Amino acid sequence: MKNKKLANKLDQLLEIHQFKDYCPNGLQIEGKEEVQKIILGVTANQALIDIAVAQKADAILVHHGFFWRGESENIVGMKYKRIKALIENGINLYAYHLPLDVHSELGNNTQLAKLLGITDRRPLEPWNKRSVGRVGKFSEALTGDQLSARIERALQRSPLHIDGGKSEIKTVAWCTGGGQDLITIAAEQGIDAFISGEISERTVHIAREMGIHYYAAGHHATERYGVQALGEWLHKELDLEVTFIDIDNPV
Known part of the structure; x- marks a missing residue:
């Protein structure tokens, strides 16, 4: 081509x-x-x-x-x-x-949600149809430790978990990569947990004081999947030869 x-x-x-x-x-x-x-x-x-x-x-x-x-x-x-x-x-x-973060079928956010079993997905910012953050729910309530274990199994990486104090997690918001500052919008909506790639010093205080669990699961680790889904589309639709190379990154 x-x-x-x-x-x-x-x-x-x-x-x-x-x-x-x-x-x-x-x-x-x-x-x-x-x-x-x-x-x-x-x-x-x-x-x-x-x-x-x-x-x-x-x-x-x-x-x-x-x-x-x-x-x-x-x-x-x-x-x-x-x-x-x-x-x-x-x-x-x-x-x-950003176009690969938010694509409804191939995007990083959609692919991470599939890996973690998040359903009923919608924009975190309902006024913004291109919102980089998403919100959804789990089929059954999880404890903070159970969600941490689920993330570790899916991404093969132990997340940093800041305990927000809630005993059950039913609703969850997320934004792959460096989306930690969207935690405030999630907390204001009463969402139980927020997942992103990175964490800032301020994120810890927001999670504790606003009562929302926070998981820093790795910028690289949360954004490996959109490009792979796009590659599968290229192979299927355009018959191109694609190979994903995962260059390890601890961040």
Whole structure:
């Protein structure tokens, strides 16, 4: 498939023009015109690029790409080395951030909910149809420790649990990655627990004082699944060869 045709299909599927994001979404670095073999990953780091080069991939598709708002615009050092490797090897780089978080079928939030058995999913911010946070419920009430164990089984990673004091968890809100500050909106709605990837110092106090359980399950760990679901779509719908590479990240 032509690289720009693939970009158009992905852009339309994920409705990138509906989002005001922290980075450009879509084809970020142009490589060879024909794309058949794609390496999938969470972040376009050097290790992932090196694997794509070794496997002679035509493209890399990630959640975290390049050119973030607020970073230096100079292409030097680490950024230069990454971009140089992509260009010299003709590897296209596709990246989708918020559009891949919130997609109703393939997104990170939907995929995490499936893994954890969360049903009746709806936007955490009902006034915002593109809300990055979601809210739902479990089929049966869980204790704080039981939810912690469920997260660990699903993600193969022990979450950091801040006990909010409630004896039962029936409702839950979540936002993969760095969505910890949405905990306040969840607590104000009386939701029993909130799950995200990261945690800030203030998150601990909010959870304790507003009476909501908080689980920091890992930024990388909670965002491995959207890009894999997107890769499955590419293989099924467009007959492209896709391989997911999980570069371990403890954060």
